Amino acid sequence: MKKFFLFAFAAASFSASAQTTVISTKADALKDKIIAWRRDFHEHPELGNREVRTSGIIAKHLQSLGIEVKTGVATTGVVGVLKGDKPGPVVALRADMDALxxxxxxxxxxxxxxxxxxxxxxxxVMHACGHDSHMAILMAVAEILSGMKKDLAGTVKFIFQPAEEGTPLGEKGGAEQMVKEGVLENPKVDVVFGLHIDSQIEVGKITYRPGGTMAGVSDMQIIVNGRSAHGASPWSSVDPVLVSAQIVNNLQSIVSRNVNVTQNPAVVTIGTIKGGTRFNIIPENVVMEGTLRYFTAGDEKILKDNVRRIATKTAEAYGATADVKIPYSNQYPVTYNDPALTAKMLTTLEASAGKGNVLLKPAVTTAEDFSFYQQKVPGLFFFLGGMPKGADPLKAPSHHTPDFYIDESGFTLGVKALCNLTLDYMAGKSGK
Structure with missing residues (x-):
């Protein structure tokens, strides 16, 4: 019996190793095609809910692979369903499509x-966050897995999602809308995997974190209403510019005095202030917009309650009023990697990148609407290195900036990781 188990273990190890080698060979063979796709998307970016050209290219590619395709999901989203010849779980893989x-x-x-x-x-309009690379990587994954259909023990659902960065006011879109329109049903998804390129992580490396990985986010709008007057006679006014300045300063006390920062980070940021039309006219109102970041429901409540209280009471102290809207246009939950799933799939990431190249990362206060999928099914979201080897991460252009840059040599690792995660999860569920 002992010999049997040793043989079975050796066979399983050989099978896993052989799979990794096959996937690696197939991904490397697609390198030039992946880069060409990415460059085309980069040169022709489209904002959220307007990814018409982009989604057309993706749908045509999936159809050419014999994958069942549905378009127009959550406005411009594309969903492909690849049914393997063998029974097994449904694995969803997601890439976002919008530019900034x-x-x-x-x-x-x-x-x-x-x-x-x-x-x-x-x-x-620019792909300043790497969504062009996410699409190209997932298109290659679809090409590889569709060629393995006869050996595929389950179903793969390819989700190409619009508007991850949010939508203009009055529009619906993104992951939340895709979930509402049933993207995780028919067939019902068992698990979801996703990645994000990172311009400040060296090529060839993967970073991950179990539990809360990226912050929950809520935007906010504060309108300060005062009384207009000539700039030369401010005593006739209730100056909303002055009140807004006091509100901005007072909001900074929330994180420093109300949040236990030894447990979780939190952020209160005012990003825009708009008021007035001329240097010598005190305006009637000022409009401020900002963002809140948090990792727990308790901290979310602390931030929102205190923003409302500080804004309204500060305005009241100066004889003005403040109208506070939280959220204003969008809100994402915490991106939460299921701890059990993350532990289970860690060996797959290590097999794909090499054990020394898979690193635990701290939580980050950026946000991702991949979290809406994770609210419904277990999910794992990881980061893929896109910084040239040897570069200084403190000097590498960050995401959402005009100088954002990605080293394309790291794309094939993303393909290998997503393929191996899919196949290993299927193998684990089917008992192989």
């Missing part, structure tokens, strides 16, 4: 020159 209203400043030959209207302003 950023004017590109890089010198790359495929830099974006696109301009469009966003919230009433003319803006540049």
């Amino acid at each position: 209203p950023v004017i590109e400043r890089t010198a790359s030959a495929f830099a974006s020159k696109v301009k469009t209207q966003y919230n009433g302003q003319e803006v540049g």
